[in-house]
Amino acid sequence: MLRGLYTAAAGMLSQQRKHDTITNNIANLNTPGFKQSRAVSRSFPEMLIALMEGRPGQETVSFGRLNTGVLAEEALTLNVQGEIRETGNPFDFAIVSDIQVDGLQFNGGKTITADGERVYQPQAFFTVANEAGEPRYTRNGKFSVDAEGRLVTAEGYPVLGENGQPIVLIDPATQVPIGNVTVNRFGQLLDSVNGQALVDDAGNPIRLLLTRVDNPMRMIPEGTGLYRLDPEDAELATPVTGADNVEVRQGFVETSNVDPTQSMVDMMTAARMYEANQKVIQAYDKSLEKAVNEVGRV
Amino acid sequence: MNHSMINALVSMQGLQQKLDIIANNMANINTTGYKRHEATFHDVLTTTMRQPETFQQAGRISPLGLTQGWGAKLSQIQVSMAQGSLVRTDEPTDFAIEGDALFEVIVSSLDENGQPVQRTAWTRDGAFTLRALPGDPDNVYLTTKEGHLVRGADDEPIRIPNDHRLRVDTDGTVTAYNELEPNMPPVAAGRLKLVQVVRPQLLRQLGDNLYTLPDSIDPALGEVVRDASADPGNPEAAKLKVQQGFLEQSNVNLAEEMTELIMTQRAFQLNAKALSSADNMMYLANTLRG
Numbered sequence: 153m154l155r156g157l158y159t160a161a162a163g164m165l166s167q168q169r170k171h172d173t174i175t176n177n178i179a180n181l182n183t184p185g186f187k188q189s190r191a192v193s194r195s196f197p198e199m200l201i202a203l204m205e206g207r208p209g210q211e212t213v214s215f216g217r218l219n220t221g222v223l224a225e226e227a228l229t230l231n232v233q234g235e236i237r238e239t240g241n242p243f244d245f246a247i248v249s250d251i252q253v254d255g256l257q258f259n260g261g262k263t264i265t266a267d268g269e270r271v272y273q274p275q276a277f278f279t280v281a282n283e284a285g286e287p288r289y290t291r292n293g294k295f296s297v298d299a300e301g302r303l304v305t306a307e308g309y310p311v312l313g314e315n316g317q318p319i320v321l322i323d324p325a326t327q328v329p330i331g332n333v334t335v336n337r338f339g340q341l342l343d344s345v346n347g348q349a350l351v352d353d354a355g356n357p358i359r360l361l362l363t364r365v366d367n368p369m370r371m372i373p374e375g376t377g378l379y380r381l382d383p384e385d386a387e388l389a390t391p392v393t394g395a396d397n398v399e400v401r402q403g404f405v406e407t408s409n410v411d412p413t414q415s416m417v418d419m420m421t422a423a424r425m426y427e428a429n430q431k432v433i434q435a436y437d438k439s440l441e442k443a444v445n446e447v448g449r450v
Numbered sequence: 451m452n453h454s455m456i457n458a459l460v461s462m463q464g465l466q467q468k469l470d471i472i473a474n475n476m477a478n479i480n481t482t483g484y485k486r487h488e489a490t491f492h493d494v495l496t497t498t499m500r501q502p503e504t505f506q507q508a509g510r511i512s513p514l515g516l517t518q519g520w521g522a523k524l525s526q527i528q529v530s531m532a533q534g535s536l537v538r539t540d541e542p543t544d545f546a547i548e549g550d551a552l553f554e555v556i557v558s559s560l561d562e563n564g565q566p567v568q569r570t571a572w573t574r575d576g577a578f579t580l581r582a583l584p585g586d587p588d589n590v591y592l593t594t595k596e597g598h599l600v601r602g603a604d605d606e607p608i609r610i611p612n613d614h615r616l617r618v619d620t621d622g623t624v625t626a627y628n629e630l631e632p633n634m635p636p637v638a639a640g641r642l643k644l645v646q647v648v649r650p651q652l653l654r655q656l657g658d659n660l661y662t663l664p665d666s667i668d669p670a671l672g673e674v675v676r677d678a679s680a681d682p683g684n685p686e687a688a689k690l691k692v693q694q695g696f697l698e699q700s701n702v703n704l705a706e707e708m709t710e711l712i713m714t715q716r717a718f719q720l721n722a723k724a725l726s727s728a729d730n731m732m733y734l735a736n737t738l739r740g
Contacts (some may be wrong), residue, residue: 164735169516171731172453175724176493176519179461181717182468183491183522194507225505226512239488240532243651270511294525296492296651299667306492306525329676331648369511375496375519382513407488412720421729430734437739 157436162221163429166193169224171422177410178419185292185377186408188415196221203267231275231368232261234291234409236401241257241305245293245335246404249276250397251364277366277379279361280309281318289363291406292377297321301329307376314359314391315352323376326352335360335402338394360400360404361390402417453518458721464491465718467524472711475702483575483659484700485529486707492525531650534574534701536693542616543592545576546696549689551617551644555598556607557660571598572645572717575659577697580616585724588612592624596716603677604641610639618642644690646676 173191180186201215251274256263258273265271277289288309295311300306303311303319305420310318319341321330332344339360343351349357366388367369371379381389392398468489478484498515505514536546547553552572561567578600580590592608594601599607602624610616614626614637622642628634647653653661 167589168452168454168731169518171728172457172518175457175721175728176521178519178717178724179457180491180493180519181522182465182713183493183718186493186522189517189519192511224516225507226510227517228511241488241528241530284455294526296528297649299649299652301649306490329648331646370513372498372513372515373493373496373517373519375494376492376525385513394659412716415708416720416723419727423731426731427734429736433738 154440155218156435157433158214159219159221160432160436162196162223164426164433165425166191166222166224167429171419171426173227174415174419174422178412178415180408181410181412183292183377183408184294184405185236185290186407186410187229187231187291188410189229189373191224192226192228193222193352194225195219196223209414228369229371229373230261230409231272236404237407238404240403241294242332242334242403243295243297244403244405245278245286245295245360246401246406247276247278247291247293248361248399248401251276252397272369274329274366274396276392276396277363277365278380279363281312281313282309282378284376286380287312287363287389288374288378288380289365289371290377290379293400294405305377309378312361313352314361315354315356316354316361319358319360319367320352321350324351335400337399337401339400362398362400363389364392364396364398365389452728452732453520454731455725457519457521458492458725458728460523461491462718462721463727464522464524465714465721468714469711469718471527472707472714476704476711478700479702479704479707481575481659481700482577482697483534483573484702485534485574486700486702488528489524489532490526490528491522493522494520495662496520523647529650529653529655530701531647532701534699536696537699538695539697540695541577542694543578543580544695544697545578545618545642546576546693546698547576547644548691548693551646551687551690552661554601554643554645555594555660556601557656557662569662570601570657571660571662572647572653573660574698575635576692580610582612592616594658598660598667601643603643605643606640607638608642611637616694618692618694620693622692642692643677644692646687646690648676 170191173189177188196219198217200220201218203213203215235391236248256271262270262272277291278293280290282288294306295303301320301322312323313319321333334342334344336342337360341358343350351356370385370388371381374380471487471489471670475486496517496519498517499515501516534721551576555571555573557569557571558566577595578592579595581593582590589609589611602608608624610626615629617625617627622644624639624641626637626639654664656662
């Protein structure tokens, strides 16, 4: 069979995947804390091409290498800071993070070291607990307070404090619900009225648990703004320290970092590449037609 | 249906809902005590297409598996409790609250057995009126325009004797002055009950500018709302003021709504473009065979 027919079909499939990723980015143009992703393709393994039954004494003639297709290999999240927009809602939070690593100069969330190694900039995330109590990370800081006084995400997942427990906005001494909180740029919760730090049952000040994730490319998006780390990557997550350049802003949200213009261009490109591959298939079909119907005609 | 189409479809539905909310805010730009609604989105479930171990090639950056999102949907609608501007009306039965509190009213309705039930609700809309109730010819009651009785701090409806003039101080104390005989001493008629919302996110809309609590929450617990005067040490409560002869305008800002409208509409358009692009790709697949 014609080898290129399958190559073009693989091309159509991978462009379809690319298109899907871009439409998902476009769909999340207004989602707070969303990070756009990009589909990366890889060519099929190379194979050696040789001519069989050549001249006597030289049965096979090597022609060189050939790739026979392409596949959408991975969807990479572009972990760069989104714009910060003021909402005035006291339970909206945004993370502004620009974590520096000694000796490296990040540009667009990554850098290449002198010995050619690719390094991604560490990013900071809010830490929430899912139904099973496992930590999940998010940049979507649109929180609210539920009937039990817990600070929760829009889906009801509790936001964790520094002690790993959900943040509860109830005064432990008097059991009076706390309505107004101020959160300073270190993520510390303060009483809006007297400026005193809020404390938990054990008397420790409550602080939002901000997690620093080294190499955020290892995070797997789960939807609803949440990311998880595989168990073997768990050591990449550490609490943010004072040395990290991370700030929490109350009354702001981080907007999606999708660039609509770029997405539009990428989408058009993917659609046209899909069309081009389709035309290639049609061309192969034409040659097959010739071979089958005309060459063989007696 | 192909993936791109589902993405575009799901998010166009959400954006349509957001357009509806913006339209509702704009429609209520002149509604007394209306609080603007705000919609937010989140991305829906992301699926991971499993890949075999052989996909772990040199140069791969992310863990195994191809992750794919499925669009965005409306995740929550928040009510912004920000103060609206006060407009002078000089009507003695118009009230506006300065600060974070609500008036408490009694909503009477019938339960499933046809028995009258009373429900507590809260409102920022202080356009009240005085009304006579059957069975009490000597007094008039302070009610909302829809006829819901306004509660006093003693949980009884606020009422004043007939032919009396209503006077409310900034702390909510109600006094009635006799209009026929100005020399008579004024009558104390209780105090308007003001409640503070501790958890505005949990309030439910009842329509007619009224808020109520979901049935699962007992209002007596004070978890969602609490009586402002019950807590004299609360400096927020001390700042509350009732202004007689004023109405609170809606806190909708037209410029802000217009900007949101433009953004949402453009996002909708972009998704529609994605949909037609996906449609074109399906056409190409269908016409592979010429």
